[in-house]
Amino acid sequence: MPVAVDLVVLTVTEGSLHVLLVERALAPDKGLLALPGGFLLAHENLADAARRELCEETGITPPGHLEQLRSYGPLNRDPRGPVLSVAYLLFAPTFATPQAGGDAAAVQWHKVEDLAGPNATTRLAFDHDQILADGIERARAKIEYSPLAAAFCPPEFTIAELRSVYEAVWGCRLDPRNFHRKATKTVGFLETTGKMSAEGVGRPAALYRLAEGISPNAAILDPPLSRPRKSQ
Amino acid sequence: MPVAVDLVVLTVTEGSLHVLLVERALAPDKGLLALPGGFLLAHENLADAARRELCEETGITPPGHLEQLRSYGPLNRDPRGPVLSVAYLLFAPTFATPQAGGDAAAVQWHKVEDLAGPNATTRLAFDHDQILADGIERARAKIEYSPLAAAFCPPEFTIAELRSVYEAVWGCRLDPRNFHRKATKTVGFLETTGKMSAEGVGRPAALYRLAEGISPNAAILDPPLSRPRKSQ
DNA sequence: AAAATAGTGTCTATGAGACAATATAGG
């Protein structure tokens, strides 16, 4: 059984959630947008294949946090026949614009708004719409009770930058004052650097980093940074 | 690449969480306890393979709720070579004692306490200890914000039965009075049947069922039936 | 000074959890 690995690579730029897509250089679905990915090699583990494929198609060695999303198929998802796909999710800070390579004719960040949800305008190759939707849902759920939102930020960041990540991923506005209190008072989340941000207008903001010794993966925020329950 | 499907089949009996294990009839790891499972056939989807393997090895057509857990490998988990395993999780009501068949020499329910956590006494075959641990963790997290705990109960059940499920899965005692209020007042969770339970001593309890039109999978309890945060 | 953003304090509504009190069964 051929086994593929596909990646949902998410980042936050310009106030909204973006996903890294490639334009397929080969049939099937040549010319369509798709998640980066490819076939698992013999003697390779899943996560290693995910990193290798991302690097081959985009020239990027993934920073951020990589985790398994779920597996799909193998039937009715690739016209060539049964292919089992194991999807991975990468929480990435915005890094250098990627370089197309491998099976990819072009690589670009795309606004998630245009691809998933009610206002979607573009169709992805294979069953990648479903995989993307699952990845977004996972990201939305996970930043609530884990420190993973910080994986979208540079190593040192302001509370406002962190808040804009939550706002982009959840697609809603958060009260800056309540968010500030919540984020800074949640134990085991942030650590002050002592430095101040010099950017922009208004009072300078303190710079924070992830708390020492936090693996963004395992740590659990308790209580969680609660996502608003009702429409705001 | 050979692809296997393994199942973590959980149920609640006698006040504690149990998992269905087979004794391997064949090498490798012959004689060891293992999760039921086997190889994916050509032209078969993952969830279908999970159901088929469970039926072959235990004679059971799974009631309850089946969901994908995650994938493992393919390296360093089977002495025969690389095998990708996709694990599934089944929330099962206690049903008829299973019948061994296929690759299984014996099939039995085992107390999860004896297998996972600090007091574990038995080792499972392959990497099934890890898979079991992940399945238990998923179950513990999921019954908090989904109606899935009811999948461990018969179609009609009392609040006390439902509470004992939560207590078994979470491994802690819950206040019967607070639990009763919480469970019955959570919208979209339970529905009264009008019938009463005749069992046991004390005042008879009302029988409930899952609310109409709930797919236990998709529904989200809001607010969740919160798991106690601190040790009780 | 005005505008903008950072950060703190305060109030209210809601839910979790402790626990009193009542209801209904069997012995």
Add this chain to the structure above:
DNA sequence: CCTATATTGTCTCATAGACACTATTTT
């Protein structure tokens, strides 16, 4: 009667969210 379990009610504490207010910068 007593005991056991079901079910309801009440109280307290903690947290989410609304929002007034102060602090510090740029224009």
